[in-house]
Amino acid sequence: MLAVIVALSSWRGFVLMLAALPLVYYIAATLAAWRFFTRERARKPANYSPPVSVLKPVRGVDFGSYENFSSFCRQEYAEYEILFGVGDDADPAVPVIQGLIAEFPERRIRLFVGAERIGANRKVNMLARLAQEARHDVLVLTDGDIRVAPGYLREVVSPFAVEGTGAVTSFYRAIAEKSLGAELEAIGAASDFFAGVLMANWMEGMTFALGASIVTTKAWVAKIGGFAAIADMHSDDYELGHRIAEAGGKVVLSREPVWTMYPAQTARGFWQHQVRWARTVRLCRPISYAGLIFTHGLPWALVAAFAAPANWIAVTFLLAYFILRLTMAWTVGVWGVGDEVLRRKLWLVPFRDAIHFAVWLASMGSNRIRWGGEEFTMRKGQLVPAASGKKAI
DSSP states (O other), X not given: OHHHHHHHTSHHHXXXXXXXXXXXXXXHHHHHHHHHHHHHHHOOOOSOOOOEEEEEEOOSOOTTHHHHHHHGGGOOOSSEEEEEEESSTTOTHXXXXXXXXXXXXXXXXXXXXXXXXXXXXXXXXXXXXXHHHOSSSEEEEEOTTEEOOTTHHHHHHGGGGSTTEEEEEOOEEEEEOSOHHHHHHHHHIIIIIHHHHHHHHHHTOBOSOOTTEEEEEHHHHHHTTOGGGGTTBSOHHHHHHHHHHHTTOEEEEOSOOXXXXXXXXXXXXXXXXHHHXXXXXXXXXXXXXXXXXXGOHHHHHHHHHHHOSXXXXXXXXXXXXXXXHHHHHIIIIIIIIOOHHHHHTGGGHHHHHHHHHHHHHHGGGOSEEEETTXXXXXXXXXXXXXXXXXXXX
16 A cells, blocks of 8 residues: 555656556446447337448459358348449459349349549549449448348448438458458457447547448438549548538447458568558547557556556556456457457457557658558548659558
């Protein structure tokens, strides 16, 4: 007890109080996950199923492309169409999509090649083309590497029965190839990123969307200025949800998760992807991103252990980090989202946290990224072509 009193009256006390903040965050995020999933699992979805247009911009194929694409053809939903878009006829996805058209003649599946360039973001260019071709008002936007359950459309469209709903977005579970980099990315999303999403949803409501799955309407897209308004933005998913929220639409976080693919990657590829992703988050939400320093429990626990005036205080901080961090990871990612990679590799969470802190620091070093084979400087989330001859991460 004397050691605690002495510590609290010195600089050590200040350090220990700061080191306790991530522990408080872990507890709060665990409660946020329990609150959200308990409530949502008890809720009955509204009986609302208007016709839907599924927009799928695709570029290339991966280890799960056929299963991903075909999952949208097996929806338990009355009326919907699927619009695939590719950049050119040589795209490897074209024969896969043509095969689906033959395999599912009962489904309205259309393939479009090429899109007018309205901005630097090629995905948004294609979304604008597909939205113009869509027959229905409700638009379901998913990437090519997304897989869904048969009841997906029914779940994500039903919130639009409530007036004022502007967008519905979903968590994503991992399907990862056997690669440490792929598994660490999956673990990071399920155990850490989603915790932040749940906290944001609890504290302020959703003011952004997650790119794996976004459902909105043509009317809401028109209210934000159409897809052209975000065609030069890197984080088009975030911007779409954020602008809909600013326009007065409610962004709903769905209880229905989707699956996304995590392909094998080299250590260098993993690092570059993590830094690029972190840098874009920082540039989209700079204040929130700076505040993430108080969610990095591992470095703070180590600092607390070093500053602690007694061994039992050091041990307490380290144990608290491991117990509370793993509890949050399991509650959010395993019990809540149902991520199987995290269930199997929960023990990797501290290792991932150590890497993520280094990524957080590295993301502060520049506003430049390499994306889609091109180099850009990001200014307020906007992609600006970088000067030639300089390297970017």
